[in-house]
Each structure stands twice: as C-alpha cells, then as structure tokens.
Amino acid sequence: MKINILEKNDKLKSEVEIIFVKELDSLTQDKELLEILDFKAKDEACVLLAESKKIYVGYEKDNYDCIAIAIATAIKKLQTTKFKSANIVLNQELKDNFKALVEGAILGEYKFTDYKSEKEKRKIELDLIVEEKNSSLEKILNDSKIIAKAVNKARNMVNTAPADFYPEVMANIAQELAKDVDISCEVYGEKYLEKNNMMAMHSVGRASIHESKLIHLSYKPKNAKAKIVLVGKGLTYDSGGLSLKPADFMVTMKADKSGGCAVLSTMWAIAKLELPFEVHGIVGAVENMIGGNAYKPDDILKAKNGKTIEVRNTDAEGRLVLADCLCYAQDEIKDIDYIFDYATLTGACVVGVGEYTTGVMGNNEILKKEAVVSALNSGEYATALDFNRFLRKAIKSEIADVCNIANTRYGGAITAGMFLDNFIYEENKNKWIHFDIAGPAFVEKAWGYNPHGASGTGVRFTVEFLRGLLKD
Structure with a gap:
C-alpha cells in the first residue's frame, strides 16, 4: 500500500x-440513505455507496483500536x-x-496469497488529506510504515507451510x-549445542531431518541507552514428539514459530527505526518430530546452566528450547537491562485469557504492569498472570531438579512460566x-x-516498550 x-x-486523483x-447525526450528506441501509456508527459497520464513490465506516471511540479497525x-x-x-x-x-490510521490501513490490507494459484496484484493507494502538512505527521507515517511492515514480515513467516519453513x-x-x-547475525548448529551443553534444546530437535539452529542477531548503535535481549521460541513445526498430538491439534x-518470527521482525524494525538501544535477538529454531532417536x-x-529436567511429556518442548536459549543469552551477554521471551507456549493460556490476549509473566510486578500498558498502547491485548508458591510446587521433580510439566491440569500457563524462571539467573530475575x-x-x-492466520503479535508491543524507555 x-x-x-x-x-x-492539492490535486486529488483518488x-x-x-x-x-x-x-450519524453529524452527517450533512447521505444521512437518509445510510439510515435506509441501516448503517450504524459502530465498530466494523461499513457501507459502500458505489454511485457516489463513497465508503462510510463507523467507529465508536477515538482510540487506537477503534480507528485501526475502522480503516x-x-x-x-x-x-x-x-x-x-x-482518500x-x-x-x-x-x-x-x-x-x-496508518498501521490499521497497512495491517488491514494484508493477505497471505503465497500458495494461491491466482494472485491479485492490485495495489491500493491511500491519500490522507490535511489542512497543512507537518513534520510530526510525516515522522509518524514513516515510522508506522516500518512497524506495520515488520508485523507483516512476521505474518508471512508464520503463515508459511512447514515443508517450506x-x-x-x-x-x-x-x-537476510x-x-x-x-x-550482525550468527547461526550455530547442533555441534555447537552439544559442545556448549545445550542438551534441552538439542534433544527436542534430534529426531528431525532438519538440523536445529541457534540464531543470534545483534544491533549495537553507538551510545546505547540500555541493553535488551529478545528470546523467541522458533518451533518451525511441532508434532508433539513421542507424546504425539491428536490430528486436529x-x-x-506451523504457528509454533510465532515467537521466533516476532523476534526476527522486531529486530529488523528496531534497526530500521534506529532506536538508541543495544538489542540482541536469540531464536531457537527447532522441529519437534518423531523417530527412532x-x-x-x-x-x-x-x-x-546445569539444571536437570525430567521429561514427562515431549509436547512440552518449547520451554526446553527456551531454557537453553535464555541461559545462552545470559552467558553471552553481560549487563542486561531487560530480557523478554516470546512463545506460543501453552494452550492453557488460551483457555485462561482467550485467543486474542497475551499472558504476561515474571517476578517484577512493576515491569509486568509496564509491559501490559505498552502492549495495550500498541494495539495488542495483554494481561498479567501471577506466579505463586503453591503452583511452583507443581513442577517439582522427585528425580531431577524440575519437571517439564506440572502435576496438575490447572494453571498450566503459569507453571510453564515458572519452569522458565528456573533458567533466569538471580541477577536477572527482576529484568x-x-x-x-x-x-x-x-x-x-x-x-x-488481523486476517485469518498469523497476526504478528509481539512486534508492536516491543517497539512501543522501547520507545517508552526514551520518555523515562
């Protein structure tokens, strides 16, 4: 677009x-016709008057969500x-x-057509008419185009079939x-994982014909104001392993790589926006398959980090990959200010907060609240889920340091988050x-x-959070 x-x-060509x-009462034209067509000034209400070449669209509030949905x-x-x-x-x-307005237009136009035999090549042009141009709007336009493009990059990656990704x-x-x-970008294979004792991640991918890859992107501008690490679960496909998923599940x-894709796209956006932070993106790219090994x-x-993990379900694999990636990040990168990990980790989170909302977990209550606010300000839905001492007992193992699933069916999103907490070093617990x-x-x-399929969740939130640091 x-x-x-x-x-x-200016001369209009649109x-x-x-x-x-x-x-509706504010209209001076077409009000009667719109009433006949039962148009309501509500979110997602839309009427095309083809003869007069007008599209009327409703919105309920002057906030990000309503405006983005309307456009x-x-x-x-x-x-x-x-x-x-x-126009x-x-x-x-x-x-x-x-x-x-800008992000909603670009994100709303998106269609994934890579596997369609007939592709629509028509591009839309949108003219935004103001009384007088100003540099502030131009800046927002340029930045929002980058952010929306990054989201669409993540969408494309997530939507791609596992045979091709x-x-x-x-x-x-x-x-690329x-x-x-x-x-900079460094990529390490399975020999590196073995050599560096990353056997949790290594074990998940060893039955696949595709070698697991540890990806480390680094963005280091001069005079960086903070150091941030983004860690993503990159399960390019998850069969469940020997704890095989039912066919419907x-x-x-293919969407189990969403966290890793969000990290890759966010790194691109941060560098493109030239944000003044040192940012590292760590992705564990793995395929969880079945086989004799x-x-x-x-x-x-x-x-x-030397901790032992009792495996009771091979479908709880994402947390194993993240465990080693989190340890790698903390071993390789010193003086970290923030560590964020992104993962399609549990169906329990979907059950608990719905399919549109991200569950936010950690040890720092203030940081969790700031994260939720940043997500909401960016247009994403998020809510905090709290750790507690009683659920921590649910992942205790009798024969190892920790178990990869809980001994209770309840609170699965939280116990998964508490499992990851075992691999956050003491000095980074509140970061x-x-x-x-x-x-x-x-x-x-x-x-x-958002279209059917991938949404690119995580990209807008992260950029919003980093921009918020500039205001502090």
Whole structure:
C-alpha cells in the first residue's frame, strides 16, 4: 500500500472517499440513505455507496483500536471493488490517532496469497488529506510504515507451510533481515549445542531431518541507552514428539514459530527505526518430530546452566528450547537491562485469557504492569498472570531438579512460566518478562485488522516498550 499525506488544495486523483462516522447525526450528506441501509456508527459497520464513490465506516471511540479497525474495515471493503485508490479528509480525532490510521490501513490490507494459484496484484493507494502538512505527521507515517511492515514480515513467516519453513530456512531469513539493516547475525548448529551443553534444546530437535539452529542477531548503535535481549521460541513445526498430538491439534502447528518470527521482525524494525538501544535477538529454531532417536518421556535432560529436567511429556518442548536459549543469552551477554521471551507456549493460556490476549509473566510486578500498558498502547491485548508458591510446587521433580510439566491440569500457563524462571539467573530475575502469545499469534478467523492466520503479535508491543524507555 502506498500512503500519501496531501493538503486540501492539492490535486486529488483518488477514486473513492472514505468517511469516518462516529455519530450519524453529524452527517450533512447521505444521512437518509445510510439510515435506509441501516448503517450504524459502530465498530466494523461499513457501507459502500458505489454511485457516489463513497465508503462510510463507523467507529465508536477515538482510540487506537477503534480507528485501526475502522480503516481496516474500509480497506477491506475497497478490496471488494475494482477501485485502486481512496482518500480520507482527516478531522482532529483522526489526526490525534494518525499512528492507528496508518498501521490499521497497512495491517488491514494484508493477505497471505503465497500458495494461491491466482494472485491479485492490485495495489491500493491511500491519500490522507490535511489542512497543512507537518513534520510530526510525516515522522509518524514513516515510522508506522516500518512497524506495520515488520508485523507483516512476521505474518508471512508464520503463515508459511512447514515443508517450506524449517530451521535452516529460518536461519537464512534471519541472515537476510540482518543484511538488509546492517546488523550482525550468527547461526550455530547442533555441534555447537552439544559442545556448549545445550542438551534441552538439542534433544527436542534430534529426531528431525532438519538440523536445529541457534540464531543470534545483534544491533549495537553507538551510545546505547540500555541493553535488551529478545528470546523467541522458533518451533518451525511441532508434532508433539513421542507424546504425539491428536490430528486436529497438529493442524496450525506451523504457528509454533510465532515467537521466533516476532523476534526476527522486531529486530529488523528496531534497526530500521534506529532506536538508541543495544538489542540482541536469540531464536531457537527447532522441529519437534518423531523417530527412532526422538527424546522420550522419562528422559532426564541437562540444560546449559546445569539444571536437570525430567521429561514427562515431549509436547512440552518449547520451554526446553527456551531454557537453553535464555541461559545462552545470559552467558553471552553481560549487563542486561531487560530480557523478554516470546512463545506460543501453552494452550492453557488460551483457555485462561482467550485467543486474542497475551499472558504476561515474571517476578517484577512493576515491569509486568509496564509491559501490559505498552502492549495495550500498541494495539495488542495483554494481561498479567501471577506466579505463586503453591503452583511452583507443581513442577517439582522427585528425580531431577524440575519437571517439564506440572502435576496438575490447572494453571498450566503459569507453571510453564515458572519452569522458565528456573533458567533466569538471580541477577536477572527482576529484568525478565515471559510473554505467552499462544492465543493471539495465530487465529483461524479474521479479527479487527488481523486476517485469518498469523497476526504478528509481539512486534508492536516491543517497539512501543522501547520507545517508552526514551520518555523515562
């Protein structure tokens, strides 16, 4: 999508006008016709008046969510026609929510068509009309285009079929992204994992024909204001291992790489935006398959920090990969200010908070609250889930240091987060946040400005959080 900022006296070439409606009574034109068509000034309400070349779209509040959903709804309506361009005359509310307008338009236009035999090549052009141009709006436009593009990069990666996206492919894409923004990228294979005692991650991927890859992206600008580590679960496919998933549950497991994809795309966005922070992106790219050399329930694995793990379910594999990746990050990177990990970790989180919301966990209550606020401000849904001493007992093992699943069916998202806490070093306990994105990362129906499939969850939140650090 091409987006332009134009002034009212500029010559317009766009074919259709998009009109935002918060109150039907405020309209001076087409009000009677809209009433006949039963148009309501509500979120996701949209009417195309083809003869007059107008699209009316409703919105309820002047906030990010409502504005982004409204423009995405209008763009989707435009896509059902042969029109290729549209304009919007911005009122004050739209100017105040300009970021939402731009991001909602780009995210709403997205379609994943890589596997379609017939692809639509039509590109939409959107003119945003203001009284007078200013550098502030231009800055928001440029930054929001980068952020939305990063989200769509993550969507593309997550939506790609597992036959076409395995650990080596993920590593190659990481190297391409790094080259595009001139940051460093190191990729390590299974010999490195063995040599460095990363046997939790190594064991998960050893039955696959595709070699596991540890990916480390580094962005180091001069005079960095803080050092941040982003760790992503990159399960390019998860069969469940020997604890094999039922057939219905195995569908969509291409999305188990969503955390890793979010980290790769976020690293690209951070470098493109030239944010003044040193940021490291660590991704464990692994495929969890079955075979004669698959790791087994009852195995005892040793992680990089020396802790032993009793395996009671090979489908609780993401936390094993993250355990070693978290240890690697803390061993290789010193004086860390923040550690964030992103993972489609538990179905329990989806049950607990719904399929649109990220579960936020950690030891630092203030940091968790800041993370939730940043997520909400960025347009993502998130809520805090609290650790407690009684659930910690549920992952105790009688024969190892910790068990990879709990002895209770309740609180599974929290016990998974508490498992990861075993691999956070004491000096970093209050710097770490775990994001369980199992719900919003991949939904098999369109919602708001998100399409069927991958949403790119995590990218916008992280950029928003880092920008918030600049205000402190």
